[in-house]
Amino acid sequence: MCMSCKQLRSVVAFQRKSGYSKLFNRKMRCCNFLPFRFSKMCYRTTHKCTDKKFVEIDQHGVNSGLKSRKKVFALMDHNIPGLIGNRSGEMESKMNLKDGVDDFDFSLICKMFPSITFGSAPKVDLYDGTTTCSETNSISATKDFEQHLYDFSEVREVQNTVSEALPSLHVNHTSVTSLALRKDDSFPCPVSPQSVSSVYEEKLDQVTREDSPKKAGLPSQSNLTLNELFLDKSVKCLPGLTKKQYEQLDNCGLHTLRKLLHHFPRSYANLQNAHAKIDDGQYLIFVGQVLSSRGVKASCSFSFLEVIVSCQILDEESAIERVTGKVGQKKTIYLHLKRFFRGTRFTFKPFLNSIANKYQVGGIACVSGKVRTMYAKDHYEMREYNIDVLEDGKDSSLCAKERPYCIYPSKGGIKPAFLRDIIARALHVLPVNVDPIPKDITEEFGLLTLHDAYFGIHKPKDISDADLARKRLIFDEFFYLQLGRLFQMLEGLGTQIEKDGLLDKCKRPENNTVCTEEWSCLTKKVLDLLPYTLTPGQQQAISEIIWDLKRPVPMNRLLQGDVGCGKTIVAFLACMEVIGSGYQAAFMVPTELLAIQHYEHLLTLLETLDEVKFKPTVALLTGSTPLKQSRIIRNGIQTGEISMVIGTHSLIAASVEFSALRIAVVDEQHRFGVIQRGRFNSKLFYKSSIPSMEDAITDGSSKSDDYMAPHVLAMSATPIPRSLALALYGDMSLTQITDLPPGRIPVQTYTIEGSHEGFEDVYKMMMDELEDGGKVYLVYPIIELSEQLPQLRAASADLEVISNRFPGYNCGLLHGRMKSDEKEETLGKFRTGELNILLATQVIEIGVDVPDASMMVVMNSERFGMAQLHQLRGRVGRGTRQSKCILIASTVTALNRLKILEQSSDGFHLANMDLLLRGPGDLLGKKQSGHLPEFPITRLEVDGNILQDAHVAALKILSASHDLEQFPALKLELGMRQPLCLLGD
Numbered sequence: 001m002c003m004s005c006k007q008l009r010s011v012v013a014f015q016r017k018s019g020y021s022k023l024f025n026r027k028m029r030c031c032n033f034l035p036f037r038f039s040k041m042c043y044r045t046t047h048k049c050t051d052k053k054f055v056e057i058d059q060h061g062v063n064s065g066l067k068s069r070k071k072v073f074a075l076m077d078h079n080i081p082g083l084i085g086n087r088s089g090e091m092e093s094k095m096n097l098k099d100g101v102d103d104f105d106f107s108l109i110c111k112m113f114p115s116i117t118f119g120s121a122p123k124v125d126l127y128d129g130t131t132t133c134s135e136t137n138s139i140s141a142t143k144d145f146e147q148h149l150y151d152f153s154e155v156r157e158v159q160n161t162v163s164e165a166l167p168s169l170h171v172n173h174t175s176v177t178s179l180a181l182r183k184d185d186s187f188p189c190p191v192s193p194q195s196v197s198s199v200y201e202e203k204l205d206q207v208t209r210e211d212s213p214k215k216a217g218l219p220s221q222s223n224l225t226l227n228e229l230f231l232d233k234s235v236k237c238l239p240g241l242t243k244k245q246y247e248q249l250d251n252c253g254l255h256t257l258r259k260l261l262h263h264f265p266r267s268y269a270n271l272q273n274a275h276a277k278i279d280d281g282q283y284l285i286f287v288g289q290v291l292s293s294r295g296v297k298a299s300c301s302f303s304f305l306e307v308i309v310s311c312q313i314l315d316e317e318s319a320i321e322r323v324t325g326k327v328g329q330k331k332t333i334y335l336h337l338k339r340f341f342r343g344t345r346f347t348f349k350p351f352l353n354s355i356a357n358k359y360q361v362g363g364i365a366c367v368s369g370k371v372r373t374m375y376a377k378d379h380y381e382m383r384e385y386n387i388d389v390l391e392d393g394k395d396s397s398l399c400a401k402e403r404p405y406c407i408y409p410s411k412g413g414i415k416p417a418f419l420r421d422i423i424a425r426a427l428h429v430l431p432v433n434v435d436p437i438p439k440d441i442t443e444e445f446g447l448l449t450l451h452d453a454y455f456g457i458h459k460p461k462d463i464s465d466a467d468l469a470r471k472r473l474i475f476d477e478f479f480y481l482q483l484g485r486l487f488q489m490l491e492g493l494g495t496q497i498e499k500d501g502l503l504d505k506c507k508r509p510e511n512n513t514v515c516t517e518e519w520s521c522l523t524k525k526v527l528d529l530l531p532y533t534l535t536p537g538q539q540q541a542i543s544e545i546i547w548d549l550k551r552p553v554p555m556n557r558l559l560q561g562d563v564g565c566g567k568t569i570v571a572f573l574a575c576m577e578v579i580g581s582g583y584q585a586a587f588m589v590p591t592e593l594l595a596i597q598h599y600e601h602l603l604t605l606l607e608t609l610d611e612v613k614f615k616p617t618v619a620l621l622t623g624s625t626p627l628k629q630s631r632i633i634r635n636g637i638q639t640g641e642i643s644m645v646i647g648t649h650s651l652i653a654a655s656v657e658f659s660a661l662r663i664a665v666v667d668e669q670h671r672f673g674v675i676q677r678g679r680f681n682s683k684l685f686y687k688s689s690i691p692s693m694e695d696a697i698t699d700g701s702s703k704s705d706d707y708m709a710p711h712v713l714a715m716s717a718t719p720i721p722r723s724l725a726l727a728l729y730g731d732m733s734l735t736q737i738t739d740l741p742p743g744r745i746p747v748q749t750y751t752i753e754g755s756h757e758g759f760e761d762v763y764k765m766m767m768d769e770l771e772d773g774g775k776v777y778l779v780y781p782i783i784e785l786s787e788q789l790p791q792l793r794a795a796s797a798d799l800e801v802i803s804n805r806f807p808g809y810n811c812g813l814l815h816g817r818m819k820s821d822e823k824e825e826t827l828g829k830f831r832t833g834e835l836n837i838l839l840a841t842q843v844i845e846i847g848v849d850v851p852d853a854s855m856m857v858v859m860n861s862e863r864f865g866m867a868q869l870h871q872l873r874g875r876v877g878r879g880t881r882q883s884k885c886i887l888i889a890s891t892v893t894a895l896n897r898l899k900i901l902e903q904s905s906d907g908f909h910l911a912n913m914d915l916l917l918r919g920p921g922d923l924l925g926k927k928q929s930g931h932l933p934e935f936p937i938t939r940l941e942v943d944g945n946i947l948q949d950a951h952v953a954a955l956k957i958l959s960a961s962h963d964l965e966q967f968p969a970l971k972l973e974l975g976m977r978q979p980l981c982l983l984g985d
């Protein structure tokens with residue numbers, strides 16, 4: 001059962017008890033909490049998470065009042081994985097819920113509690129008690145199913161009549177992006193169990209593709225009802241699926257047609273003899289025959305697997321001859337694939353046998369990777385490779401196929417042939433009008449229909465077909481993310497004017513600024529205290545932020561700028577703006593070191609501040625704050641005595657309760673998860689707890705926001721293109737500081753090989769710098785020497801070496817394993833000049849600000865990413881002194897990549913170069929990790945323009961219908977997708 005009535009009833013009772021119908025009508029971003037959760041829960045198969053949530057709500061329902069309210073809002077920020085699901089069929093049949101003894105009447109509940117709306121789309125009206133969901137869908141499902149059965153038997157007949165000859169298998173290669181298909185190379189193939197699916201595929205491809213234009217012109221509202229749940233039908237509806245097969249799919253999470261069709265190919269191989277010249281460093285795909293596979297014990301703790309694959313390709317000269325009409329010659333090349341294992345346990349025979357047996361000699365394998373020429377002629381080493389054994393390799397007709405061959409990522413041991421077959425069957429039953437996005441939008445943005453996109457991705461005629469399909473599917477990922485976020489924000493607004501205003505703001509963000517005269521008195525005073533004037537970029541940024549702070553809607557803004565551009569002061573001023581109105585500010589940073597630095601910086605700045613009405617009282621709260629002191633601070637935050645708190649993760653602990661938190665600044669926000677950032681939303685601003693605040697409120701907008709969630713200002717020095725930021729951070733508005741404070745001189749960057757002579761040169765440069773009164777950072781990849789990585793220099797091991805090398809200059813050590821006060825003491829000494837050389841690890845990468853540090857030497861710099869090196873380099877050149885950064889590479893080959901840093905100090909340029917250098921990788925992208933929402937098919941680095949389109953399209957849709965009333969299918973689809981719960985707030 002999808003959810004128990006008991007649980008649902010308890011939530012409803014809780015809502016009634018706690019007056020949620022009222023609360024949900026308040027102007028909050030979260031007012032659609034329950035409807036969304038409910039509509040999603042109805043489609044779930046696993047309920048553990050939901051159950052837990054219900055229990056939590058239940059428990060809190062007992063205690064009425066603010067605390068339980070907060071709890072509910074805190075719940076909103078939880079990610080409920082797998083919430084969206086499947087098995088709608090089951091849901092449908094169980095819609096007349098029977099939980100032991102009771103029937104459950106949804107319509108009654110809806111009437112009694114208007115805040116529970118289950119959304120307002122027609123589909124959701126299925127719950128009105130007159131027509132049951134199961135009825136509607138069973139009718140359509142039966143019709144569909146009969147049709148499918150008919151089609152399927154037709155295909156079987158066709159299969160039986162097919163008989164094809166065996167071509168010899170020759171293996172080929174091509175670059176993924178430049179496929180040259182030979183249309184004349186089609187061979188017949190025999191019928192074999194494996195080939196059933198391929199014949200089936202061919203047939204259905206013919207049928208469906210031919211039908212497509214006819215059916216494409218039939219989108220209608222009634223069909224939407226039929227199709228809106230189609231993708232969420234169980235795979236059980238596929239003809240010919242045995243129980244065992246169903247269970248296998250179910251176990252792997254491929255239990256609905258949507259899940260199945262979203263199991264996208266990882267890559268495509270061209271099985272034809274397309275030819276391209278093989279150059280070192282190219283990413284290429286080959287299909288070939290495994291010649292040998294052996295596990296070799298190289299030493300007592302080191303072994304490797306070596307697989308050699310032979311491929312037949314057209315050689316270059318014969319390719320030229322072919323143009324001149326002569327017959328082309330083929331040649332055999334040999335690909336060497338090696339995988340290394342370190343550790344004694346990997347040297348035992350059984351292990352070596354087991355890895356070697358994975359690749360049977362004579363088997364057909366698809367190999368993709370970076371090619372490197374070997375000494376022997378026609379032998380190539382493959383690096384960063386992937387090897388897939390093609391099950392269909394037994395079917396020798398494989399190479400005859402002209403179309404790109406899909407390579408699917410493995411899934412729970414499902415055989416590739418079965419996966420291919422089942423996907424083909426799902427495609428066959430896919431209705432043409434399955435697309436929830438209106439036709440005029442898809443046409444305007446040059447997109448395929450969803451139906452064609454699924455075909456294009458799983459059965460492309462050629463690579464451009466797959467690429468178009470990919471574009472459409474990427475568009476969907478971004479589009480629903482944008483639509484969901486904007487929809488949620490609009491739901492939180494009361495009036496039409498506010499809604500129009502918000503959409504307008506999204507369309508023209510640059511118009512939303514506030515001139516300095518309108519800043520609060522405190523902000524202006526602090527501005528006067530600064531020893532410098534703001535740059536135009538900083539001025540614009542703070543004006544945009546203050547504009548947002550004056551709105552009744554919680555701000556969600558990303559402040560982005562290159563290292564050292566002066567983001568911190570902009571964030572401080574934003575905090576002053578809210579403190580000046582009697583509210584509180586929280587400033588969360590990823591490290592204690594940074595928290596202390598910001599705290600001291602702010603205290604020094606405010607030291608000379610005249611008497612003002614709301615003088616900021618600043619506190620520091622980190623994990624190392626002694627318990628007693630932390631209790632006093634928490635108390636001060638709760639009573640409102642403390643108006644600004646700077647700290648680490650401790651700020652989002654449940655024990656920290658704010659009385660009037662109005663802004664939460666999150667520095668280096670990518671270091672925090674979305675959920676962590678979202679936690680600030682549970683720290684609702686509760687106006688009436690501070691009596692003095694009543695008269696502080698100057699703008700009319702604040703009157704109604706007793707329970708408003710705080711504004712969130714996230715900061716990032718990781719340069720990413722604007723469009724990318726839009727995707728990564730959903731609905732966040734973006735402010736960019738693109739200039740640097742005046743007087744900054746670009747850091748001179750040098751790359752040097754870490755040979756004996758190289759180090760001597762570096763030491764000489766260091767000595768010159770020190771004699772000139774400069775301060776030097778030495779950055780190391782590790783703290784202690786490592787046996788496994790003997791080539792790496794370590795910070796603590798080098799302390800003595802460097803001290804001896806530079807007598808008369810003081811050296812200090814700074815790394816992550818030191819206690820917080822030790823770290824601060826060392827950094828303080830470096831800042832005051834007591835230390836001249838600081839040997840540190842990456843701990844200094846973020847935010848450390850010692851303006852007169854003038855030289856940095858990075859050891860084994862090939863161990864760091866480009867963005868990381870750029871951040872590190874940003875620790876120097878923060879004053880007016882000419883600074884140097886020396887990147888020492890362990891090998892000559894690593895120098896090439898680092899040379900880009902020598903040539904550019906523009907973070908955005910470096911980010912792009914990094915992308916180019918990393919190579920194309922898999923065509924269909926990789927999953928994002930960590931805090932990012934998962935875009936299974938999107939490569940964020942290169943798909944920026946698509947998401948810009950998606951943003952515009954979402955705005956268009958919502959401008960036409962704020963509540964998506966006119967687009968019921970879209971609304972339902974939105975409810976079925978993850979972004980809303982994924983992104984937390």
Ligand SMILES: Nc1ncnc2c1ncn2[C@@H]1O[C@H](COP(=O)(O)OP(=O)(O)OP(=O)(O)O)[C@@H](O)[C@H]1O
Nearest residue numbers: 532533534535563564565566567568569717741847
């Ligand atoms: N307008 C300005 N004119 C001169 N100096 C400035 C200006 N704004 C900021 N600074 C100084 O520049 C230095 C770097 O500023 P800040 O630490 O805010 O940079 P940031 O953008 O946060 O960099 P990072 O990402 O490296 O932390 C600080 O010493 C700060 O006092």
